[in-house]
Amino acid sequence: MGTKKITLKKVKNKISNIILINLRRIFNVLGYQISENTDKSKILELIKTVRPYETNLGLVRLGGIEDGGYVVPNDLIGIEACFSPGVDKESGFEIDCLKRGMQVYMADNSVDKPNIDSSKFNYNFIKKHIGTTSNEDYITFTDWVNSSNIETNRDLLLQMDIEGAEYLTILSADESIIKRFRIILIEFHFLERLWNDDFYSLVEPVFKKLLKTHTCIHIHPNNCSKIVKHNNIQIPPVLEFSFIRNDRFTNKEPQVNFPNELDNTNLNNIPDVILPKIWYAD
Structure with missing residues (x-):
């Protein structure tokens, strides 16, 4: 019976893998994650994919001048519900x-x-979080929209700020529901974690799903967090994205004027955060 040769390098690699697996388990229990770094080229490609466009519609601002206000496409007439x-x-x-x-x-x-x-x-309010399942405390985005009984041929507007739950909410939503929204406004959180490959794998399909039917027309950093720079890429941790459904405009070209005159700081007691150029131009 032959003896299987095991090199010292293979032993070290096996031990390292065992240690890494157990460290991941321990840190996951503690609420942390250990993951491979995302390749820089993937980050750059994602940023390029979500860059905003200027359309023939123009822009307006809804809401207050600080946190809670959004720059939106000037295409609000005929929207049935927000x-x-x-x-x-x-x-x-x-x-x-x-x-x-x-x-x-x-x-x-x-x-x-x-x-x-x-x-x-008059408004409609339910004391539930939006989630990936419907129960006593949660309701899925699809169930929530369907429960309104609004005719399916009526256009809607979405304004979502749910502190990180936006990713799974969008991924779990029916595409037919997403298409009903003429305008989509979402504040995306924890974007500095794109360098974590597990997190990148969650975020990338969210934008891919939205961009099937919609186009980004504006991005605004929330100044609640400072820009994180890694590998010469600047990522604002919290970004407000504005999207318009693709059937609503006739032409588009890259949006290169930032900040927009309609933009304002979310928090006026701390320095503003300006969108880094990499997010809208080469």
């Missing part, structure tokens, strides 16, 4: 939508009700 998961103290955006004749649907399990005067405005 869906706004994630409720904060500031509801200026939703009030602007109500003033424009939209129905407003809000969802959040962390508050009892929105900061909107119900004697002046």
Whole structure:
């Protein structure tokens, strides 16, 4: 019976793999992750893919001048309803939508009700988080939209700020639901973690799914976090993206004027964060 030769290098590699596997298990229990770094070329390609375009529609601002306000395409006439998961103290955006004749649907399990005067405005609110399953505390995005019983041929607007839950929410949503939204506004969180290959593998298909039917027309960094620079790539951890459905515009060209005159700081007591050029031009 022959003896199997094992080199010292193979032994070291095997031990290293065992240690890494166990470290991952330990850190996962503690709420941390160990992952391979994402290849720089993948990060660059993703950034290039999501770069914004200027369309023939123009831009306007909805909501307050600080946090809670968004730069949106000037294509609001005829939108039936705004869906706004994630409720904060500031509801200026939703009030602007109500003033424009939209129905407003809000969802959040962390508050009892929105900061909107119900004697002046009618709105729909459910005390549930948006998630990947529907139960007592959560409701899927698809179930939530369908529960409104709005006719499927009516256009909708989405404004989503749910502190990191946006990725799984979009991935689990029916594509037919995504297509119903003429305008999509999403604040994406933890983008500095794109260098973590596991996180990149979560984020990349989210943007790929959105860009099947929509085009990015604006990006604005939330100045709640400083820009993180790694491998000469600057990534703002929190970015507000504005998308328009592809059937709504007739022409587009790269948007290269940043910041936009409609942009404003989210928090006025700390320095502003300007979108790095790599996010809109070479």
